[in-house]
């Protein structure tokens with residue numbers, strides 16, 4: 001009898017314990033979920049642009065740049081919390097000479113993500129010299145600039161698509177050792193970087209959607225509001241680079257054609273009398289044109305869906321080469 005009662009008691013205690021568990025556990029689980037107050041809020045950072053530091057000693061060019069997160073205006077009143085080099089998109093235009101040694105330091109000011117630097121101008125093992133720099137750390141690398149031209153640089157940290165689409169790119173010009181054969185004829189020169197903007201930091205948009213903006217030099221208005229200037233008869237050189245990340249550029253200047261094009265900026269790759277230059281994603285070129293008459297010459301990608309999304313600039317030609325303040329021609 002007693003042993004039977006013992007058994008009942010054990011079963012009863014066990015049942016109570018299990019039942020209690022059902023009531024206690026959900027509460028314990030609820031307590032593990034942070035309340036609204038406890039949920040960490042990741043604040044968007046906006047770091048003031050820092051100038052790159054560039055010094056030359058003989059043929060060694062020391063370049064110090066920062067990876068940083070900075071708000072940039074991509075269209076009038078439209079801000080983008082961009083991942084940048086030195087707080088601008090595109091990053092600073094770098095100039096070196098063929099035969100230089102680039103001694104490069106990247107300071108990563110971004111407290112949240114690793115960044116890196118991939119120069120298309122150099123020969124280097126990416127696994128050694130384009131490696132991730134961890135948040136708030138810095139890294140220094142050295143490589144020769146042994147190829148002349150106009151090249152893209154960009155952050156190569158994974159996922160590369162996000163780092164480029166969020167703004168981490170720019171242009172490096174490696175001036176040919178003996179210059180370009182046309183150097184003496186050039187009156188003015190400018191740089192233009194074409195790129196795309198998608199929904200902010202949205203990997204799905206970067207992967208699957210059309211760009212919201214396609215722009216020259218980071219936004220859709222600067223090269224319209226502040227035209228590039230030239231004087232009647234000038235020979236103008238443009239260093240152009242399409243950084244994508246996803247689209248090609250059909251680079252064209254309305255009302256003129258290119259006397260010469262140096263594909264990727266190498267004087268050995270010379271083409272003559274070109275109407276439109278095809279720039280693959282990352283591709284560059286030096287284009288040279290002559291402006292015969294006063295007026296506004298739209299600079300476009302001839303893929304007009306992209307031009308309509310912003311990739312239009314104005315080359316303004318006047319009798320004295322100064323801006324006469326006329327309204328720009330829409331395109």
Ligand SMILES: [Cu+2]
Pocket residue numbers: 067083114115116155156157163168
């Ligand atoms: Cu990056």
